[in-house]
Amino acid sequence: MTLDASQLDIPDALQTDSVNQTALGESLSAARQLPAEAGLEAVLGLLVQLNRSAMTLLERQRALQNFSDQYRYYATVACASVAVEPALRLCAELAIGYKRLLLQILQGHKPSQPHLAWCLYMAQHFVAQTLLRHYQQYREPEAALWRDSHLLYWLGEQHHCLDEPVAAAFSPTPADTLRGLYQQTLLLALSNPPHLHPHESQQLFSALAPLAALARLLPWDAEDKSDGPLIDLQCAQPCLPHQQRPQEGHDTLRRLELGALLVALGEPAPLRSRAESDLLERVHHHWLGNDQRRHPRTPQQSDCRLAIGIAAIHAQLLQQRPPCTPAQVLDIGPGGARLICPAHAAQDLPIGQLVLLIADSDVLALVCWRHLNSEGLHLGLRYLKGLAQPTWLRRTPSSQPHLGILQSTPKPRQGWHHGLWVAHKQFTDGENLWLQLPNAVSQNSLQLAPSNLASATVSRHPLELP
Incomplete structure (x- = not known):
């Protein structure tokens, strides 16, 4: 198969009426006066119409630049008021617009390299933003997104535009060349995004901006035994699975050479925040295709239920029959289980949520990854072994109780390890509390020890009980 710009995923231009640029500018100005979400829907409607209309190259370019300014506004100024789905559709439609503009440029008289590089970059940027928003929502990207991303890179390679610098003031920060932007998105996809919090995907994307162009996509053949992900530029996935190594090379196969990037990760970077450094340290081993599964898994098809969050787990342990979410176990291992439940x-199930898996026996667990697709919500659970008990916590012996979950694991010949699960930031380390167990008349006073495991929703504190 030969790659060609005509393979870009672009809807047909069915409307022959030209778009009035003056009226378009007035409509965009009027949309700014509406509440953020209504304004975004109005802008999206105008862009959908423009993308399916016949326009000259200059008219389309000028209009898309206006819509890019609208994107900046809704991605920054109005971001707190904008729903996720319309923002994702805006990115997807902007990508369509720039891909159509790219075809017009390529079909014209020998375009200038900076102009072509700019258009390729803008199309790649909005494809990247659409992919990023899919990963933030733990959704499977449409097949066309990765096909288009690879194809835009290939077109840049063919036209020698990969390293042409482009000034683009977007947030989160993109790399400033087509090579860097494409590899920035590729590295995000290789960083195991189902294990990232939504804000971490965006943070990682920005952290990769100054680094991504250091990697290189090199031609590959069957004799190449080097480490590094293998990318097929005509496939609808970021890279080939490790077990899917082809028997022979072809023109669209590339190996991602990470040597220079991995060296740069260890160098001083005063402009990189501590959080970004920690995140890069946490994810970079995935780029080499290291096995993410530490325990063997056994396929298993069985129904179960999930009590989600401390309040529901507390009620379930007291046999109060709280509402629970139906789910199905897909496979199990010593460290946890993989489930699927309704989308x-x-x-209610962010990464780090505490759940009680209710099956033949009840198991306390943490959500450690998630992925949303047409089948439903796939979850990876990490088991928290031990006995779970409901508890009540008070700041004074007679004050309002707060709910907690006590996790107790036997020590060999030495009693028990205890951990107290509470809502994240409900209490401060060192705070003096009163704890009451079920069927206990008296309360135990304790000083809350620093957390030894925390997520965005819950934290666990080691506990000494008499």
Whole structure:
């Protein structure tokens, strides 16, 4: 198969009426006066119409630059008021617009290299933003997104535009060349995004901006035994699975050479925040295709239920029959299980959520990764072994109780290890509290020890009990 710009995923231009630039500018100005979400929907409607209309190259370019300014506004000034889905559709439609503009440029008289590089970059940028928003929502990107991303890179390679610098003031920060931007998105996809919090995907994307162009996509053949992900530029996935190594090389196969990037990761970077450094340190081993599964898994098809969050787990342990979410176990291992549950449960099951897996025996667990697709919400659970008990915590012996979960694991011949699960930041380290166990008349006073495991929703504190 030969790659060609005509293979870009672009809807047909069915409307022959030309778009009035003056009226378009007035409509965009009027949209700014509306509430953020209504304004975004109005802008999106105008862009959908423009992308399916016949326009000259100059008219389309000028209009898309206006819509890019609208994107900056809704991605920054109005971001707190904008729903996720319309923002994702805006990125996807902007990508369509710049891809159509790219075809017009390529079909014209020998374009200048800076002009072509700019258009390739803008199309790649909005494809990247659409992919980023899919990863933030733990959704499977549409197949066309990765096909287009690879194809835009290939076109840049063919036209020698990969390293042409482009000034683009977007947030989160993109790399400033087509090579860097494409590899920035590729490295994000290789960083195991189902294990990242939504804000970490965006933080990682920005952290990769000054580094991504240091990697190189090199031609590959069957004799190449080097480490590094293998990318097929005509496939609808970021890279080939490790077990899917082809028997022979072809023109669209590339190996991602990470040597220079890995060296740069260890060098001083005064402009990189501590959080960004920690995040890069945490994810970079995934780029080499290291096995992410530490325990063997056994396929298993069985129904179960999930009590989600401390309040529901507390009620379930007291046999109060709280509402639980139905789920199905897909495979199990010593460290945890993989489940699938209805997609609507996604809002209650962020990474780091505490759950009680209710099956033949009840197991306390943490959500360690998630992935949303047409089948439903896939979850990876990390088991928290031990006995779970409901507890009540008070700041004074007679004050309002707060709910907690006590996790107790036997020590060999030495009693028990205890850990107290509470809502994240509900209490401060060192705070004096009163703890009451079920069926206990008296309360135990304790000083809350620093947390030894925390997520965005819960934290666990080691506990000494008499």
